[in-house]
Amino acid sequence: MNRLTVMVLKRLSFFPLILLATSFLVFFLIDLAPGDPALAALGVGASAEQRAEYTQAHGLDDPLPLRFFRFLGDVFHGDFGFSLVTGQPVAPQLSTAVPITVQLAGLALLLATVVALVLGVLSALYRGRRLDSLIRAVSVGLLAAPAFWVGLLLINLFAVRLGWLPFGGYTPPGEDPGLWARGLVLPVVALAMPVAGIFTRMVRAAVLDELGKDYVRTAYGLGLPPRVVVGRNVLRNALVTPLTVLGLWVGYLLAGAVLIETVFSIPGVGRLLVQGVLNSDLNVIRVVALITVGLFLLANLLVDVAHVLLNPRARTSSDDR
Secondary structure, X not given: OEHHHHHHHHHHHHHHHHHHHHHHHHHHHHHHOOOOHHHHHHOOOOOHHHHHHHHHHOOOOOOHHHXXXXXXXXXXXXXXXXXXXXXXXXXXXXXXXXXXXXXXHHHHHHHHHHHHHHHHHXXXXXXXXXXXXXXXXXXXXXXXXXXXXXXXXXXXXXXXXXXXXXXXXXXXXOOOHHHHHHHHHHHHHHHHHHHHHHHHHHHHHHHHXXXXXXXXXXHXXXXXXXXXXXXXXXXXXXXXXXXXHHHHHHHHHHXXXXXXXXXXXXXXHHHHXXXXXXXXXXXXXXXXXXXXXXXXXXXXXXXXXXXXXXXXXXXXXXXXX
């Protein structure tokens, strides 16, 4: 059995334990949080008797362990329950929101990676020159700018002043691919910029480290052109280190999607979570937290697989272990 298969199986074996611990932590924190779900669902005009009846009917007064294992049992059978505020099933809302957030975070990660590769490699190749100084300054600026603030600036410039792109909202690609693409430009750029800033600096450092190694000097001594040396050897080896931490930034993208989806009125998982928190909708908060952790674990697994595929030393067989 090769190392890739062992790694995937080992990671998958930890998924249930991590999801279980996350679910319990969310349950515990929600119990400590202020707010009355009965009041949020029935309104301020509800009497004490009505609120007590609602609480008992939904099992909100049951002990925490009982409610926790009841929730786990429902999720295990594919039942995500109902919203305590609207009474609507949570599963249809998730089936709509999850793909939207995956599109947003995935496109932002792709854009950040492309921008960082271009800027990071150029900065390393032109080390000490004006282009290097400019790229380093830009990367610091991107890293320091909060995503929601960048989003507001982009809306003001490209939607309000120039009118080139929509203010926000979301159009499914099946309805109008053009409007779908135009609607995602601003939120994707806003979400990607901070990640592009830190990733640019990491790529630059990794490429500089590779350029100083003996095999690069040997390749240049043999007369190989820089395009071949950098493209085939340096870049591939340099990507191994930044890729190992790229999975951690997936968590930032998922967290940043909460603010970005709110700013741009995108009906994704982040906006669903915000609505659940504002409405004290406990079931929505629990399910969204569980789904978000699952997406984070899956994304990190994919990043680890890519790391093993790119790193020749990581592809060695583990049969002797």
